[in-house]
Amino acid sequence: MTDAAVVRARHADSAFVRACRGEPHDTVPVWFMRQAGRALPEYRAIRERHSFEEVVHTPELAAEVTLQPVRRYGTDAAILFSDIVTPAAALGIGVTIRPGVGPVVEEPFTTTADLARLRALEPEADLPFVLDTVSLLVEALDVPLIGFAGAPFTLASYLVEGGPSKSYSRTKALMYRDTMTWHRLLDKLAALTIASLRAQVERGASAVQLFDSWAGVLDPVDYDRHVRPHSARVLEELEDLGVPRIHFGVGTGELLGAMAAAGADVVGVDWRVPLDVGRARIPRGVGFQGNLEPAVCLGPWDQVAERARDVLERAAGAPDHVFNLGHGVMPETDPAVLERLVELVHREGRTDGERTGAPVPAAHGSVEGDEVPVVRAGEPRDAVAGARRAAEPELAARDVATDVGNGDDGGH
Numbered sequence: 001m002t003d004a005a006v007v008r009a010r011h012a013d014s015a016f017v018r019a020c021r022g023e024p025h026d027t028v029p030v031w032f033m034r035q036a037g038r039a040l041p042e043y044r045a046i047r048e049r050h051s052f053e054e055v056v057h058t059p060e061l062a063a064e065v066t067l068q069p070v071r072r073y074g075t076d077a078a079i080l081f082s083d084i085v086t087p088a089a090a091l092g093i094g095v096t097i098r099p100g101v102g103p104v105v106e107e108p109f110t111t112t113a114d115l116a117r118l119r120a121l122e123p124e125a126d127l128p129f130v131l132d133t134v135s136l137l138v139e140a141l142d143v144p145l146i147g148f149a150g151a152p153f154t155l156a157s158y159l160v161e162g163g164p165s166k167s168y169s170r171t172k173a174l175m176y177r178d179t180m181t182w183h184r185l186l187d188k189l190a191a192l193t194i195a196s197l198r199a200q201v202e203r204g205a206s207a208v209q210l211f212d213s214w215a216g217v218l219d220p221v222d223y224d225r226h227v228r229p230h231s232a233r234v235l236e237e238l239e240d241l242g243v244p245r246i247h248f249g250v251g252t253g254e255l256l257g258a259m260a261a262a263g264a265d266v267v268g269v270d271w272r273v274p275l276d277v278g279r280a281r282i283p284r285g286v287g288f289q290g291n292l293e294p295a296v297c298l299g300p301w302d303q304v305a306e307r308a309r310d311v312l313e314r315a316a317g318a319p320d321h322v323f324n325l326g327h328g329v330m331p332e333t334d335p336a337v338l339e340r341l342v343e344l345v346h347r348e349g350r351t352d353g354e355r356t357g358a359p360v361p362a363a364h365g366s367v368e369g370d371e372v373p374v375v376r377a378g379e380p381r382d383a384v385a386g387a388r389r390a391a392e393p394e395l396a397a398r399d400v401a402t403d404v405g406n407g408d409d410g411g412h
């Protein structure tokens with residue numbers, strides 16, 4: 001097992017990790033959500049012979065498809081090939097990935113009794129194939145590996161809906177009608193996510209991304225009340241590992257401040273919000289990632305280049321910007337376009353600007369102008385994190401979350 005200090009040091013000098021920390025570096029780093037997968041002919045060739053689950057459960061194959069986009073595109077980070085429902089599936093709750101659909105849960109969660117189906121995750125015993133993939137990748141990669149997990153809300157949405165949803169009406173109905181069960185469910189999913197992410201980092205992942213992909217279906221009041229305390233717990237319980245924590249959701253323009261306040265080091269911005277506008281909603285001291293519209297990559301190269309330059313201009317050379325798409329690579333994307341996009345970002349993405357962002361809320365009352373605590377390159381983030389925590393409202397929901405603990409009984 002890797003020593004914690006070694007893990008922290010790994011790739012600490014890479015452009016990606018330095019950008020996540022807002023430390024000086026020359027070139028804007030770039031990677032793509034869903035960079036592995038169907039856009040790549042070499043991925044499709046593997047999928048012709050193996051199911052998605054076989055790939056995820058076979059470390060050599062999972063490592064290979066993780067490496068494919070790094071080799072072809074020259075991205076500055078790799079993202080582990082797995083799925084957000086993999087840890088829940090390992091608990092035996094009956095979830096499979098259906099091709100062309102996504103995760104499907106045979107018996108969706110409907111009542112308090114279903115909580116008993118979520119026992120505590122023991123990563124080394126339950127997810128040895130994922131962790132062995134991480135170990136293989138850490139040996140093979142010259143760039144940082146991003147570990148990831150689904151955030152409690154997005155995981156809950158699959159368990160409660162039984163699969164992808166447009167309205168999330170079952171999920172929201174549980175949230176409003178049986179708030180106690182809701183918080184107990186999210187509490188258990190937070191424990192699952194923490195265990196999975198900690199294990200990935202202990203095996204050598206250099207950063208983590210918490211995907212709350214569908215949180216954008218919530219308004220800010222519901223997000224703060226029903227979701228944020230659980231995501232905040234996940235992010236807080238990873239803090240001691242010392243690796244950057246990225247927090248991302250689709251359609252979360254109105255939630256960017258709340259998602260930063262949950263304790264992220266970097267907040268992902270989807271393509272619907274102009275990057276400078278999104279950036280201004282994230283406190284100074286917290287980095288930002290994004291946000292080229294993924295569908296632009298289906299169009300002619302001149303347009304891709306123009307729009308990528310627009311993203312870079314809006315990021316204004318800030319040292320805490322990580323270039324990405326606003327969501328995942330579309331399967332129809334021509335890989336040659338993504339290859340040129342990486343070249344463009346590396347050639348034209350210079351980090352000669354200042355850290356920007358919204359004033360960080362003060363511990364008590366408002367903060368004016370110069371008193372805003374700004375984290376400078378190389379400084380600890382404690383000042384900002386402290387201010388952020390103090391500014392957070394006390395949420396009754398957090399108490400519920402703490403009271404029910406991480407137990408595996410699911411009984412009460």
Ligand code: 1CP
Pocket residue numbers: 032033034035036037038047052079080081082083084085097099100101102103148163164165211213328
């Ligand atoms: O047929 C296939 O090959 C399966 C398609 C596929 C792939 C390639 C699925 C099913 N998952 C994955 C891999 C995957 N999933 C990765 C690693 C690949 C990479 O990023 O390079 C990651 C990080 C995920 C994470 C994931 N799965 C998320 C969060 C990211 C996001 O896109 O917001 C979500 C929401 C899922 C659920 C999921 N899994 C698969 C699909 C098609 C979906 C989405 C279903 C839906 O619309 O609800």
